[in-house]
Amino acid sequence: MQIVRKTSHVIVTGPRVAVTLFDIGKAQVSITLALSDGTLFSYTGGATRPSETLLPPGNYECAAVISAFNHGAFGDQYDSTVNVGGQTVATAQGSVQVGQHDSGAVSFALTVQ
């Protein structure tokens, strides 16, 4: 899976930081965002709901993983987005064949001011 990283450094104003993970394709998709302070966000195909976390000012490392599964029921297309602080950080688009799965990762730095 090819994940397109839009930026390697996101700067947001804290302490409230909004995170939105979503997919508008038909495949079964899981999106996970891990922060270096241990905070985790995940999306597994439910309704898109922005999450919010409180982060003290500072620098954080972030890693996002997007995985798509096609078990023949929900289609093969994935169209995923990782959005942090209102900024699109990474996107992934493509298809996964029936019976297959595909997964990719991306990392970026996050500065909370």
Add this chain to the structure above:
Amino acid sequence: MSGGRNRWVLAGAILASGLAFADKAPSELLQDYLVDIGAGPVSAAELLGVPATAVTNVQALKDFNVLFKPASGSDQKAGFGLEITPLRTRWSRMTARQYIDNPGARLLASTSISFAKNGAKYGGADYTQQALALHVSHYIDKKDDPIVAAHMAFEDCARLNRIEAQKAQGLLALIAAEKRELTGQERDKITATYVTSAAFVKLAEDADKAVQACVAAAAKAKWNSPLVGATIGNAWVQADAGGPRLTLARSLSLSAVYPAGDSGAVNFVVRRSAKALDASTLPGTPAYKSQTLVAGRYTYRGSENSDLFGIVEVSNARHSDGSASNAAFKYALGVDKRVAEGFWLEFRVGRARSGTGTNDETKALFNVKWSPTPSLPTVWGAKP
């Protein structure tokens, strides 16, 4: 219908079934765990009495279903029917999220179109009968719907979430090990190495297995979940020797299935025909009437893994009524046997209107139903 048009219908069926097979991958898919819980309806065929039952299998909607009834006896000619549920085919653009969140979407995706044709002999003359029908079914509790259950199982798959978190944290560990600020290119290089590493590939494999396990464990095959359905249809008849095409019936039927314990299900159908042809008036001046057919069925399944279903069904069909609906069994015993995935045999023996229409006689009927790869509605649970 001419032989040429017949060939087009059959060619379409073969093409559709071939495409469905082409979509099947050889690896271990959730399709291997698919629930194939019933023979599936071919509603138009029921208007013609092809399956000789008034009871619709609302609990087993397929994306594509073919019925074939071989000829048996002098008055029972061969018949066939096709049913397709367009939004359940692989060409559908409906998303699972739309299906799960929107009751209207579920109704649309549970709407099927069917066509059926058979032969009949009335007043010593041979006739060809055809029917078209629109059928819709709906789970009373959406959590009983296999599609909803499967997707909810995916969304709530805790093991998947743990594995995906491990994957992300693995990348974080590599970034942290650098102990310096990385450029975008350096990040991409580390990430590219990571996602091709044996550890990441192993986690990806584990995640895929977790998805399969979650979905398979989420739902046992509820073959007798409460469902309601409705069918509207029109049937016609025409003498093979020529002549006008006559309306055979215009029908609206309401059907329901409800569990009777873990091993049983009760089906109930009311079919109202607004313009039912009294076939006993053929080949003379056709007479029409309105009539209501009521039918019920009890289905017994010995164990949750059994492929054999015992059937008892009754209806208020009368031999004195010459309409097609009243050719259904008054009462019958039978079995539905799943011989392979998507391949069902239906056998019935019971009392039904005789060929002359003057009395009842004991009839035995045999139908074959085949649904090549019902992709969307069968994504969950263990094998039946």
